[in-house]
Amino acid sequence: MGIYETRQMLDSTISILESYRDLLNSYFENGEFTGFIDILSVLDDGGKEIFKYYWLHLQSMEFVTEEHVDNFNYLFDEDYTESMLHDMAMAITETADIPDLIQGYLVQITNIDFLTFKRTGIELGEVSKSFIRAVEYIGNEFYWIAMNDSIKMIHEGRVEILEASMIAVLEELVASGESVEEATVKVGQVESTIQDYTFEELMEQLNRLIGMPQLKQDIQNIVNLIKIQQMRSSKGMKTVAMSRHLVFTGNPGTGKTTVARLLAQIYRELGILTSGHLVEVDRAGLVAGYVGQTAIKTDEVIRKAIGGVLFIDEAYTLSNDDFGKEAIDTILKRMEDHREELIVIVAGYPDKMLSFIQSNPGLESRFNKYIQFDDYLPQELVQIFEMMCVEQNYCVAQEALDKVYTYAEKQFENRNDNFSNARLMRNVFEQTITNQANRLVIASIENITEDELSLITVEDVLV
Template sequence: MANDLRDKGIEIANDAVRDDNAGNYEDAINKYCKAAEYLMTATKYEKNPVTLKTIREKSLEYVQRAEALKQGLAGKGAGGKKAGGGGGSKEEEEESEDDDVEPEPLTEEQLAKAEAEMKEELSKLIGMESVKKQMEQLCKQLSLDIRRRAEGHNTLDAIRHMMFTGNPGVGKTTVSRLVARLYHQLGVSAKDSVVEVQKGDLVAGYVNQTAMKTAKKIKEARGGILFVDEAYQLTQALQRGQSDFSGEAIDEMMKVMNETGRKSVTFVFAGYKKEMDEFVQYNAGLESRIKYRFHFDDYTVPDLCKIVNIKIKAKGYKMTADAEKNLNAIIDKNTTADLRSKYNGRLTDNLLQWAADCMNQRLDLTASGEQLITLTKDDLSEAIKKFQLARPPQKKDPALLGGEQVEQQFKMWGIQHLSAFFVRAGYRQLVDLIHLSKQDIMALGVTKDAEVRRAVQLVERLKQEHRKESLEMDALFVDPDSVDVKTWLEKRSLGEFAKLFERHRVDFEVLGDLTYEDLKEMGLNEVGPRRRIHRQIVQWRDDREAKKADAIRSRMQVQENKAYLESQQQNVDDRLQHLKASLGESGYVTGLRPSSG
């Protein structure tokens, strides 16, 4: 089947990755090409459109990497970072380990200054009362640890990783930068930088590459903070028992989470409360390594008013006294708690942008002085209405990325508002949905009877389509030694029943579905012959998958020999050109785009 060709292609690609990492770039180029050739052959037999898209994406990745290596070998840097793409030499890494000298311990004056600066920074944060309290406790603990070490005492716990939970726009990224500055000022970390990543920055589409991508980001964040946004995406597929390379990313992070010292990485995992609770429960070792847990509440209306005032002053603008007095009422009456929860801090950005647009429409070209920078009550009242009439473009919820196919399918069925339940739970491809039962759908949060019925109908339809594609694949690969059912019967010493099967128009597409009762209805009333035929059908049906696999393996061997001969006759440029042409003919790409892996 196409699965065999695909698996063989990925197996060769994994060998290519190993050669790539080892610096055997010429071997890696040939193997990347061969892997892509296998996958492109697999597309000829693959019927599932979702899988077909994935296979072509893999082919594109391998072609891109082969081209990058070929270009690297053509230049001077073939053996270094540019060609290998996997980092510098061991000597370079060891050299970077020694380029940061341990600083002198903080003096009492320096410590007091750092504490005062952090207290001042915390006072600037709007809302976040519980977070600010936890930050003050953290600052106090770190300060006491510094004093303990200064007096020659040990500290009890060096783990400093964190989990931030809350809705978008509540300041999780802002506080992570504050933590980075605090750690740096107190000498806990070597840098005050924050490297922000999501699942796509860590996870690749095939074995070994995920570990490489994650290790690269960890190295980039050394001495500072690695902020993993929407971290729960790393475990959703794994928790459902589905194959996913995210486990490699988690394993790679856990390898370094017990490291201590100024140059170690501090991990901050962030996301929605419910999903993040499930994330840490996935692995007991992961949960034990996260010491601090901060929950960010949604901003209240008074909080949003304070943020608006701060941003207006920062831009050098003003509000009329009437606008400032009514700002709280304007926001409270024209937005719902649900809408504010969805936007949080971003609500203030949109409000001010639209209020400025209203001001520009109101003013004429002769305006001057403070008229040009003063927002009125009417400006704000008109602007706030746009949240209900014309929602602004927003950054898509990261939890829903990659679920476009599912969203489109739900839209076709008129229940697009339910797609988020499924995509957020990790059901991002249509093939993921075919295993869902009615109980599974209700467990995802679909509660209204009509919506449950609609979702069940959608899933059933997808199951039917999947079944149809499976049967079409079965029709392609039947017993290679039997041209028809008559021959099949004769080979099994059952030729006397050929006319009966012909009369009932039994062919290979229905042979495997015949039951013991079906045979009786066909006129096989005698128990002996009926059982004999049924046993042969059951055996044939059970053996059919193996026979199909054998047939494909034979084709695969022919293809491998053909690819080998072609590789001897063609140079790398010809092979890459042929692969790119094949991808173009498939309608998938017209040119190579930057690789994601």
């Protein structure tokens, strides 16, 4: 189902819901189920999802009776229903942030975090007038539900791959000159970039990463240990219980998130995790502003991560105050509660992470494996720059690469804790293609050849 078909589905669903507006409102106000199944019978799957969420999260808990549960069990999977009703009970507590709660619930059920699409910088309200109508009727916090459930038909269980694929497709279409409205992303385009990678393919991706020789060996050691322990278990032999939680240490831009994402999928293929998705968060995503709310906020993040990896960037910032310590306590408890379903990776600067882990006996006992991410060497930084160029169909003259190397070498020699590694090369790349564009436009925009559009010369590298 592409955007066009999705629009049709939404138009149809919203029209039906609008025609039942008064009747729906009476259900929501009185908790009545008369006609409930009749309405659902005229909706397609996407419409049922929209209606379910609309009803559940506007319905008052006092109206949830055995009859309601029976009706939902008749229509939907029993475990699914039980989870929905549990979440609704949480949603009406005084401290719950309902939009975040619903988002977390949707992520857990569909394994798709729609809000991440905002990273494209595209105003999603422009994508489809149908979505705008959905907002007007259902409410802003339900805006992304429609898209979530239509995307769910495309792919389930691989949140990190879907996010990256959709973002890549959208960015490519917009970059090619299409407006967002024109960029009708079809399922075929997305599916062509979505793959369930095998263990061998994931390990190959890891080994293809630029640099990181010791890190790659560390990951291989972890994998080898898991495989042998699994073989021992299958033969009825004793196995050693070991913590799989990790500490990633290194400066920004050294690939910590990329490796965490790969490792989550590798664990999935080894049978350690069920979904192998990655939930990335920092202090702001865990800590609330009032006493008692941090535990709830942290719990919601952890619920999203069940079955995958929770990646906490700059984790040392949690030890700065009582709110952060409340988040740590909650995380430690949930790590124990879900020890077979959740792996936590904490990341940050080496010295700060060591102090952070040593500040709490609970952390020290659970995080005993450190993986160091070294700064990229100058030649590796140039490789990263060249890779960015190749991925975007640019060809770099050798003189230009030499100039980038000279710059990278100087930056490396004078680096400090703020040295941004690959992000530094991203900045150089973006500035370089801007310089190239300026040069070409000034020369003669009407007669530019494909070769000229592709070539980056030494004069484009102004560093």
